[in-house]
Amino acid sequence: MKCKVSVIVPVYNAAKYLDEMVNSLLAQTLKEIEFIFVNDCSTDNSLEILYEFEKKDTDRIIIINLDENQGPGGARNVGLQYSSGEYIAFADSDDYVNSKMYECMYEKAIEDDFDLVECGYFTERRNKEMMLWDKSMEGEVSFDxxxxxxxxxxxxxxxLYKRSIIIDSQIQFIHKIQFEDVDFLSRVYCKVQKVGIVDRPFYYYRDNPESFSNKGNKSKYFDIINTFCTEYLEHMRKEKGYNILKPVIEFVILGIWFDMFKAYVTKSPKIDINSLQKIDKEIKKYVSNYGENIFFVERAKHDLFKDAFLINSFDSQKAVVILENVKI
Structure with missing residues (x-):
């Protein structure tokens, strides 16, 4: 059987959600599909649950049990090594999917030899169906x-990713830190030439407070962001479109630093100018003139937090005044 789609699922202490996720995968109407579960040193009974499912569908389920914790990114990299599908998909072990998801997305992919296909999703956090991109994104990828x-x-x-986009370009996830998906997607976005859109909410995104992205290691947030920025820029500078895409690549970096900036501001009883100056100094290691980023400047026109974030690059005292007024 030729495998049309490989679905890679990193698993870490997901016993509470695994039944629903695995059952939603096994119910897929696309039959030429494989499911690669990478157990990332779970300490609960996730592995035992996976083995029970494997007995029911030995032909399509592949279980990889890691000896050392790799984080979601590292686990996905291992899954990629075992994949054989014409197209690649990823799912999180605490979510679930519509039974027609991969058949519909594969049909769209081969309709016009698309490199990437995007579908809608339901987000539990907002309790609504959403689409990231509309139909205007479909077709040949313009600069805009x-x-x-x-x-x-x-x-x-x-x-859904065409296999060659990932494998031939040697795109991998950053190991053991947050934002590995940002780096991966940015590298993919540099490569894709044709995009397909399926405007149906096939993926069900659960708001799991125990997930890797929600918990993270907040005490080492500076280290995490600095590690990410260093690797991210190293990867992006190797892309042939880097020079023309540089402002938006830097916008991505600023978005991550802004989240930290806003979290500090909203949770601190009093704004400390020294903390703002420290954040400013760290950002300038990667984006020296970030206060003038054309994309972030546009976003800041209607958001005082973003405005203060940019002003902090020029005048931290003025940023403090703005933020104190916002918090009143």
Whole structure:
């Protein structure tokens, strides 16, 4: 059987959700499909649950049990090594999918030899169905649409990727840190030439407070962001479109630093100018003139937090005044 789609699922202590996720995969109407579960050193009974499912569908289920914790990115990299599908998909072990998801997305992919197919999703956090991209994104990727990809970033799990885009370009995930999906998607966005859109909410994104992205290691947030920025820029500078895409690539970096900036501001009883100056100093290691980024400047026109974030690059005292007024 020729495998049309490989679905890679990193698993870490997901016993509470695994039944629903695995059952939703096994119910897929696309039959030429394989499911690669990478157990990332779970300490609960996730592995035992996977083995029970494997007995029911030995032909399509592949289980990889890691000896050392790799994080979601590292686990996905291992899954890629075992994949054989014409197209690749990723799913998170605490979510679930519509039974027609991969058949519909594969049909769209081969309709016009698309490199990437995007579908809609339901988000539990907002309790609503959403589409990241509309139909105007479909077809040959223009420069403007490539910029839109970077600015929206999105989720790795709502997409179907042509295998050659990932494997031939040697695109991998960063190991053991947050934002590995941002780096992966940015590298993919540099490569894709044709995009397909399926405007149906096939993926069900659960708001799991125990997930890797929600928990993270907040005490080492500076280290995490600095590690990410260093590797991200190293990867992006190797892309042939880097010079023309540089402002939007830097916008991606600023978005991550802004989240930290806003979290500090909203949770601190009093704004400390020294902390703002420290954040400013760290950002300038990667984007020296970030206060003038054309994409972030546009976003800041209607958001005082973003405005203060940019002003902090020039005048931290003025940023403090703005933020104190916002918090009143």
């Amino acid at each position: 649409n490539r910029v839109r990809m970077f600015m929206s970033c999105g989720f790795i799990v709502t997409k």
